[in-house]
Amino acid sequence: MKSLKISIAALIGISGLFIGCQSGGQKKAASATGSDAASSVYVAPGEYDEFYAFMSGGFSGQLSVQGLPSGRVFKVIPVFSVDAEKGYGFNEETKPMLNTSHGFIPWDDAHHPELSQTDGVPDGRWCFINGNNTPRVARIDLKTFETTEILELPNSGGNHSSPFITENSEYIVAGTRFSVPIPQRNMPINLAKGNFKGALSFITANEPGNMTIKFQILVPGFDYDLAHSGKGKSHGWTFFTTYNTEEAHTLKEAYASQNDKDYIAAVNWKKAEEYLAAGNFTEMPAEYAHNYYDERTQSATSSMLKTVKVLDPAKCPGLIYYMPCPKSPHGIDVNPTGDYIVGAGKLSADLTVHSFDKMIAAIEGKQFDGDAYGIPVLKFDAVNIGTVSSGGLGPLHTEFDDKGNAYTSFFISSEVVKWKVGTWEVLDRVPCYYSVGHLMIPGGDSKKPWGKYMVAMNKITKDRYLPTGPEMCHSAQLYDISGEKMKLILDFPTMGEPHYAQGIHADVVKPNSQKIYRLDENEHPFACKKESEARVERDGKDVHVYMTMIRSHFAPDNISGLEVGDRVYFHVTNLEQDWDTPHGFSVLGANNSELLIMPGQTETLVWEPKKEGVWPFYCTDFCSALHQEMQGYLGVGAKGQGGELKWSLGD
């Protein structure tokens, strides 16, 4: 014990040295970039970035859109979160988007963006993302960059291994990270082992407005961590990593790391479709929300679904197999040709590469090493084709380039290792600042990666940026991977906590980006498309204001005859039909939000006046030279004393 005290005394001395020389480490780290780095990431004023990056916001529940190589932020899209900027989740049109079977849930933990694909190549139509906490998946339309559909997942205790699309966007998938009793019931937690279950969901992705759980597979109660679908020859299969095959229910930090190997679950979803068509499923009672924002009516609706089709592996031979993979694998990544399935055992030093061909041969040859709750376990040696031994620690996730190379992040040794697919030899390694989680190469999990840049999403920031108190932005690093050696060229901050990202060449997305909502296509039930039709209608305590906005006035801009106790619905239509002319709308004392209304769009704010008086409202988006004049008044009387309802403009 004495030595410990001495230790601490000595430590303080050394800390002193550290403090005294703080900036030394900074300067050195900064000079790790190449001398030509500045020019390689410089996007001149007025020029465009070459790639879009869609970076998950983690605990912010959002998705940020950033440019590569500049790292500039273009938009933060609220998905599972309310957003004061745009009124998403606050206005009447989008509130239903956040409805769940647990009620209105305006936050979540958004993890993995995944772009839609055609023939295994990102096609720029949609980006999907999972909500891990209250299990959900969402579709973001890349014409409008808005969240347009959210589906809740029943029988899930945390939607982590999601959404990971199939190569023609047939399905996005959702595997539960925390297994739970299925169907849900209260039971002793210490009886989890053997009683909790997991569910792997396959959700139709191709039809906006019709996101449907085509089927769920009930699986043993392990923790299903990440997934990727096969491509090319392995199209038709989806692979999920598992950890906690020990089925520990407490102190997983220690007890979920006892087994030498966990499993990669290989699901033959084409086989599942056959069983489904043959009626070999159970229609299980469930309760989960499906929310859809219809661009015609500019309004979302939420419907509660009551059943889900469930497949039982015991009754569906050939549907699912387990492939052993060492030490609590996290990432599961399939190379561009679809030949190899790379498992990153996060508590192992090595990567495990399984062969799709060997897997098929092992299945046909019944090379089984027993089973897990009836699911055949394939022999490790019968499926394994290689091991990548790099000396790195804590491998998490692998992306690929277009030259037959793979790039794996190592959290503990804080580095990226580049290796050759097929020979498994290590080609290069670069440090990350600090402790990288996932990587992103544009198209890097597809059949055709754009192998020019790689983004490392780091978990620890510490001294990388000017400090902002205890909470700091997460740090991303951009590497040029066009040559043999990876070169660090940029640090850039990100929003929330990016767990994963997707990148796509700007040319695939940019031409489709919508500039306005056309007024002649606006079918919002409360739209007011002409200033002359602006009006106020009372229906008991409900007052509906059909309001228009155009540079630089509202119609009407004076309303009197309102009363304390009214519910005033401002249905505000932006009559502009010109690119980038949104108007804002805010009322003093409104308890919910402000609105930001795009050209041609109608949005609704509810205001329940609490106090008698004359209250101003105004435009919150600097719209024009006379923006300051874009304002009006609302006359509110005491309850029962509002007087005659009147409205006007320029009286």
Add this chain to the structure above:
Amino acid sequence: MKKITRAFFTLALGGMLFTGCNQPAGDNAETTESSAPEQDVSKGQSMVAASEGETPNILQVALGSPDHTTLVAAVQAAELEDVLVNAGPFTVFAPTNAAFDALPPGTVEDLVKPENKATLANIIKYHAAPGKYTGANIKGVMMIGQATGDKVVVEEKDGATYVNGAKILGTVEASNGVVHVIDGVLLPPAKN
């Protein structure tokens, strides 16, 4: 042996001073316009300055212990400083200087040679486990998977705890895990 250990310790401290206070050179490099060949002189998270009031991390605990100068020197020779400041959490079994001294003569001197860096790194990593194993979660006999992928056996015996037969002499909590001071060096199983 003692002499060598001290030499390493001095070297270690000297190294800290040198890298920590290298600012003038860094400034020069940045302000000159020359297109000198790119130098990867990057330093990782172990160079992040500690502040008063923060709990020391595992590396800082080791650096501060006069009983672990050989271990620190070995960590530095294997360039594993950044790993030991990672978020972890880790369990590190830290052999004392006396434990290293008990190895056959010449062992440590050989291991710290540059050509043996990989072997040395493997030995050091065999002393670290991802996960915090201490107190209540060490029960009876258990296997702990080390960073090398190999396992160690931890067992409670006669009121003491042993790892692969080495006795845990004391335990220090660190911000990113726990350090168990042990009286023997753990040697990983031979790799094929």
